[in-house]
Amino acid sequence: MIERNILIIAGDYDLIEQINNALAKEASSLSHAFNYRDALYMFRLQRYDMLLIDVRIHSGDEPIYNLIAGLRLVQHIILLDPDGICEDSNFWVLREFDRETVVKTISEVIAMRPSAAKDKQQETNRLVAGRRIEEVEALLALSKSLTEVLDYNVVLQRVVEAARRLTDAEEAMLLLPDEEGSALYLRARAGVDQETAANFRIRTEDSLAGDVFYTGKPALIGAQGPQKLKTEYYVNSLLYVPVLLKGIPIGVLGVNNKQKEDVFDIHHQNLLLDLASYAAIALENARVHEESLLWARELEMLVEASRVVNSNLSLENVLLNICEQFSKILKINWTEILVWEREENSLYTLALHRRANWRFARGPRTKLKAHPGYYESLTSGKPFWASVGQQQPPFGINQGIESFLFLPLQTDGEPLGAIIAYYVNAPTMRPVQGKTITASNLGLQALVDMLATEDQTNVIGRSPQEYAHDIAQILGADWCDLATYHDDQQTLILQASAGTGIWIERRGPALSLAQNNDLTEMLDAQTLIMQRESGSISTPGGLTLLRRAFARSILALPLINRGRTYGMVLFADTRNNRVFLEREIHLGRALAGQASMALENANLVHDLERSLSDLHEAQDRLVQSARLSAMGELAAVVAHQINNPLTTIIVDAELLQQEADPDSLEYASLEAIIRAGKRAASVARRLLSIVRSTDEETPSVPIDVLDTITGVLALVKTHIEHSNIRLVVELPDDPMPPVLAVKGQLEDIWLNLLLNARDALSGQNQAEIGLRAAYLGDSQQIRVDIWDNGPGIPQHLREQIFKPFFTTKPPGEGTGLGLHICTQVVQQVGGSINLEDVAGHGAHFVILLPAVSWSELHGMELV
Structure with missing residues (x-):
């Protein structure tokens, strides 16, 4: 009878069965383990006198009998070698497994008694084995703790703390690759100081950690003196092991000693490899868990986004909601929706939403030498309004807006920066001074914080784009920019931009596809374009979109409806050189x-x-036509009722005049009566002309345009100047060819336009009205310009101002017929009347009348 506790370590069930049968009646205690980890667990539960180990079992590349022998836990080890492959002479080897051979071999091994020296060594070995068991227990406890948590960051930190504790190292770190696999970043650390961690980035090429990551094999440095690594610091000993998931490296786990002279050995390597295997499983579990939570959150956000964008059917609100949901869910600061006009081979912006900021002093810039107006405003502290036609906006933003406000920001008289507020449609009323002061104070606070920290967040946690958003709301602007002034470079640099521009009734900024064939291909194929500032792959269209958004990375997706592409949505990140993940792309497509x-x-x-x-x-x-028809009938009745007494007055006055002395006072009075009577009769005729395209009874005669202008000016000049309005008149000295028109009608044009200008300038300081006339010889036309420096006419009203009965004046103060009469008169003459595009800077009317050459008059009398 063999009075011993025997542990059989084998993975071959047939072999185990043979040993069991051979020792069934001989051994007092038999236990079994199927691999190295099972054996370590059994050692923790019980002491064994003898081990029977199958030589075919390995842990990694190492036969486990070598690993177990190194633990020195058991005195007697017999190797089981059914295939006859073991040539190790340091161990007893069994190749036959019948009862007699097995019992005899075990008995012979037991019969060999160790010497006293060996007894002492055995005690030492037992102490070492105790430490090994403690390590195994710690490893098992750590593996259990890793499986208990699903928070990814917590798992990372527990791994590095366990690595440091198991190896008694000064520092431990876990390195994970970036998206492209070109570099390893420090994702968790223990014992590594903050400064070192901040700069810790290792390229996977030509580095020790990179080799471990690519090859999947550990690297051990020890007992060779201090070694300088790619991370620019020295270590006395270092150990890197791969973190493998299903045989594929997903990271590198490392420990090192910089000050301690203790070196790592193969035992530490095996411990770290075991820990890395546990870590890989725990990290994958945590990743899957976090990914499932992320998908759940994203699904919830998609449902909420669908509810929000479909909660309103106003096109403007829908566009705004869509842009805001894109920005919120994809965490981007620039969203642009563009429609595709295939026939014009262009994209036009429908909506542009931005909550953008740039790294300090790295945003778009404007050289002030090319824009002296901005420099003058910055140094003088005086704001100014400008339309796009008058002044080029900074930073190349010159499309889709009608006007903008440049608001300089100063501290102690020194320029600090500027606020630029943009208006898609010129505002009917400009912000009052109190609002511009509030906006300036808010802008100063933002710029002072930015310049103090040279970062995009400040001490109270408010971002520059949040400041810009609030300023845009105060000024009633569609969006607002915050820029800093850099005196050394005479440059204005954009720091933040916030707001939304929407173009529904007219086209927004255009993007030509003529030089961007890849964009056309993307729209046709319904694929995507992704471009980064420092990306390895670039396309003309991708670079165009990158420049368009002043961004560091962009993602462009087609807008598809019923299988047809009708536009594109552009996502941009102005601050980070970002890689859009596959998950984000799918989310963007769903949105x-x-x-x-x-x-x-x-x-x-x-x-x-x-x-x-x-x-x-x-x-x-139709109603207006009926009104005009009724007015025509009324005008006919009024003309008839007035003409009868007027005829009597004029005839009687002419008879009396024939008898009066031409040099007498009575003759002059009768002349005035006749002139007034004829004038009253012409009023009745002009009343009829309002509702008639032409007055067939009244012939057109050559009219001296300058005489009609000077006549009207004589009537209104005093009245205009009494309203504190300066009248600027520019008339040529030389006579101009006449215009064929009904007598008295051209005066109506000048009178209506001048009186409208006067009303628009009511109460304005430094008000000014201008009138200029000139003959255009090339086109044989007379051009008359009448302008003012008032608030102007908003874009959305320009198509309506020439319609009858349309007026912007309060009820009772306007008929809405003035400009309509002007249009009718001009059209009867064969000319044109247009409002020039100077929105936000006064109204400017241009009248073109066809001139008649002197040779065409044929004896007609000039009136």
Whole structure:
């Protein structure tokens, strides 16, 4: 009988069965382990006198009998070698497993008694084995703790702390690759100081950690003196092991000693490899868990986004909601929705939403030498308004807006920066001084904080784009920029921009596809374009979009509805050189699909509202036609009622005049009566002309345009100047060819335009009205310009001002017929009247009248 505790370590069930049968009646205690980890666990539970180990079992590349022998836990080890492959002479080897051979071999091994020296060594070995068991227990406890948590960052930190504790190292770190696999970043650390951690980045090429990551094999440095690494510091000993998931490296776990002279050995390597295997599983579990939570959150956000974008059918609100949801879910600071006009081979912006900021002093810039107006405003502290036609906006933003406000920011008289507020449509009323002061104070606070920290967040946690958003709301602007002034370079640099521009009734900024064939291909194929500032792959279209958004990275996705591409959505990150993940791209596509459906619904409603509006306008025109017809009838009655007594007055006055002395006072008075009577008769005729395209009874005669202008000026000049308005008149000294027109009608044009200008300038300081006339010989036309420096006429009203009965004056102060009369008179003459594009800087009317050459008059009398 063999009175011993025997542990059989084998993975071959047949072999185990043979040993069991051989020792069934001989051994007092038999236990089994199937691998190295099972054996370590059994050692923790019980002491064994003998081990029977299958030589075919390995842990990594190492046979486990070598690993177990190194632990020195058991005195007697016999190797089981059924294949006859073991040639190790340091161990007893069994190759036959019948009862007699097995019992005899075990008995012989037991019969060999160790010497006293060996007994002492055995005690030492037992102490070492105790430490090994403690390490195994610690490893098992750590593996259990890793599986208990699913928070990714917590798992990372526990791994490095365990690595440091198991190896008694000064520092431990876990390195994970970036998205492109070109570098390893420090994701968790223990014992590594903050300064070292901040700069810790290792390229996977030509580095020790990179080799471990690529090859999947550990690297051990020890007992060779201090070694300088790629991370620019020295270590006395270092150990890197790969973190493998299903045989694929996902990271590198490392420990090192910089001050301690203790070196790592193969035992530490094996411990760290075991820990790395546990870590890989724990990290994957945590990653899957976090990914599932992320997908759940994203699904919830998609549902919420769908609810928000479909909660309103106003096209403007739908566009704003879509942009805000894109920005919120994808965490981007620039969203642009563009429609595709295939026939014009161009994209046009429908909506542009930005909450953008740039790294300090790295945003778009404007050289002030090329824009002296900005420099003068910055140094003088005086703001100014400008239209796009008068002044080029800074930073190349010159499309889609009508006007902008440049508001300089100073501290102690020194320029600090500027606020630029942009208006898609010129405001009917400019912000009052109190609002510009509030906006300036807010802008100063933002710039002072930025310049103090040279960062994009400040001490109270408020970002520059949040400041810009608040300023835009105060000034009533569509969006607002915050820029800093850099005196050494005479440059204005954009730091933040916030707001939304929407173009519905007219086209927004254009993007030509003529030089960007890849964008056309993307739209046709319904694929995507992704571009980074420092990306390895670049396309002309991608670079164009990158410059368009002043961004460091962009993602462009097609807008698809019912299988047809009708536009594109552009996402941009102005601050980070970002890689859009596959998950984010799928999320963007889902959002784009929702946006397409919401836009289709909103467009249908918008088209319906426009059709209803057109119907109402048509009804109004019918009503106006009826009113004009009624006025015509009334005018005919009034003319008839007035003409009868006027005829009597004029005839009687002419008879009396024939008998009066031409040099007498009575003759002059009768002449005035006749002139006034004829004037009254002409008023009646002009009343009829309002509702008649032509007055067939009144012939056109050659009219001296300058005489009609000077006549009207004589009537209104005093009245205009009494209103504190300066009248600027520029008339040529030389006579101009006449215009064929009905006598008295041209005066109506000048009178109506001058009186409208006077009303627009009511109460304004430094008010000014101008009138200029000139003959254009090349086109044989007379051009008359009448302008003022008032608030101007907003873009959305310009198509309506020439319609009858349309007026912007309060009820009772205007008939709405003045400009309509001007239009009729000009059209009867064969000329044109237009409002020039100077929105926000006064109204400027241009009248072109066809001139008659002197040779064409044929004896006609000039009136």
